[in-house]
Amino acid sequence: MKINVNVNGQDISEEVEPRTLLVDFIRENMKLTGTHVGCDTTQCGACTIHLDGIAIKSCTILAVQANNKSITTIEGISKNDKLHPMQESFKENHGLQCGFCTPGMVMAGIDIRRRKPSIDEDELRLELEGNICRCTGYHNIVKSILNAKM
Amino acid sequence: MYEFHYHKVSSINEVKEKISSLDDPKIMAGGMTLIPTMKQRLAAPSDIIDLSDINELRGISKEKDFIIIGSMTTHFEVHTSEIVKKEIPSLAFLAGLIGDPMVRHRGTIGGSVANSDPSADYPSSVISLGAKIITDKREIDADDFFIDLFETALDDDEIIISLKFPIPNKAAYMKFPQPASRYALVGVFVAVTKEGIRVGVTGAGPCAFRSKEIEKALSQDFSENSIENVNIPSENLNSDIHASAEYRSHLVKVMAKRAIKKLS
Ligand code: FES
Numbered sequence A: 001m002k003i004n005v006n007v008n009g010q011d012i013s014e015e016v017e018p019r020t021l022l023v024d025f026i027r028e029n030m031k032l033t034g035t036h037v038g039c040d041t042t043q044c045g046a047c048t049i050h051l052d053g054i055a056i057k058s059c060t061i062l063a064v065q066a067n068n069k070s071i072t073t074i075e076g077i078s079k080n081d082k083l084h085p086m087q088e089s090f091k092e093n094h095g096l097q098c099g100f101c102t103p104g105m106v107m108a109g110i111d112i113r114r115r116k117p118s119i120d121e122d123e124l125r126l127e128l129e130g131n132i133c134r135c136t137g138y139h140n141i142v143k144s145i146l147n148a149k150m
Numbered sequence B: 001m002y003e004f005h006y007h008k009v010s011s012i013n014e015v016k017e018k019i020s021s022l023d024d025p026k027i028m029a030g031g032m033t034l035i036p037t038m039k040q041r042l043a044a045p046s047d048i049i050d051l052s053d054i055n056e057l058r059g060i061s062k063e064k065d066f067i068i069i070g071s072m073t074t075h076f077e078v079h080t081s082e083i084v085k086k087e088i089p090s091l092a093f094l095a096g097l098i099g100d101p102m103v104r105h106r107g108t109i110g111g112s113v114a115n116s117d118p119s120a121d122y123p124s125s126v127i128s129l130g131a132k133i134i135t136d137k138r139e140i141d142a143d144d145f146f147i148d149l150f151e152t153a154l155d156d157d158e159i160i161i162s163l164k165f166p167i168p169n170k171a172a173y174m175k176f177p178q179p180a181s182r183y184a185l186v187g188v189f190v191a192v193t194k195e196g197i198r199v200g201v202t203g204a205g206p207c208a209f210r211s212k213e214i215e216k217a218l219s220q221d222f223s224e225n226s227i228e229n230v231n232i233p234s235e236n237l238n239s240d241i242h243a244s245a246e247y248r249s250h251l252v253k254v255m256a257k258r259a260i261k262k263l264s
């Protein structure tokens, strides 16, 4: 099936099978490998992207469902070689170790601060329940999201 | 995932036409259960009929003493709806406990109810509040809707249009989540409705059910203590690596008490 999507500001028209997951479309067709796959069960959040500005898990939606919508991945948030404030904050606060969960954390973090600009730490920890990190113990991720200057 | 054909439809009539002409179709709402199931090859429909473009299935409104929620309304929308927060805050609270924010952005109330997952959150509220399930054919009482594990009163070609919740005097939901999946190991929804006290339980049995035992105790004395000696039979409850049937039966009481504490 033919789909028309906007990926990180660029209009794309591609032929995909109905069973292609959006994350596979992003990684295989678009060659944007910053969006990760960490599980089979919609639990880890490594695949988090924004669909029309809203955070979703790209491993649990078909590419055909994104037809006529706009997709933002981790590659699309920095402007003119300048890191997004959320990325900057992860760097500042040592919010990552191996980095596998990080694209998902950053995309989820941006979405959380968009919805709840002055969120407190307790609420933020609840909001992060769909993003799993096996390295950091979350403290610095929480710090990064709370302190991002956005 | 096995191959299938994909259809995006824009009206209920179109869904009906597709269902009658296709081999083994499956209706998709938010896809938060269906897609993972298909990924694991536990489901292999010939065709997917995607409801997401049918606008009449979305939205929340108040009509007299009822809150009407369109079947394709997302958990996030229910959780943040000013109308739901004002009229049935326990329902808004429940919606905010489902999955995680990304899942709540896509999962829908109709999908959850139609699926009758034994540990889904919404069914407990539908039963406890005595909601009506409005389909393209009829209105179904909550008490008649959930039949068994993943089985409801819906016909194969029947589509949920909306859920009609009577506004209760007061209600509360308490959930003991399974920490990995965040589904309810046990969830209990207690409502003081115009028809009396109703208690909906999810997670414990093959599908959500009313606990008549707790209802009876609470109508005599609406307090945590009154539940103390209630016996929740564990014979027909679920037992798995996460919790035995006996533990689930214990949790039903604990969650019910917490819900009552919240109400008093
Ligand atoms: S890969 Fe999407 S939630 Fe794990």
Ligand code: FES
Residues within 6 Å of the ligand: A095, A096, A097, A098, A099, A100, A101, A102, A132, A133, A134, A135, A136
């Ligand atoms: S930094 Fe390694 S998984 Fe989060």
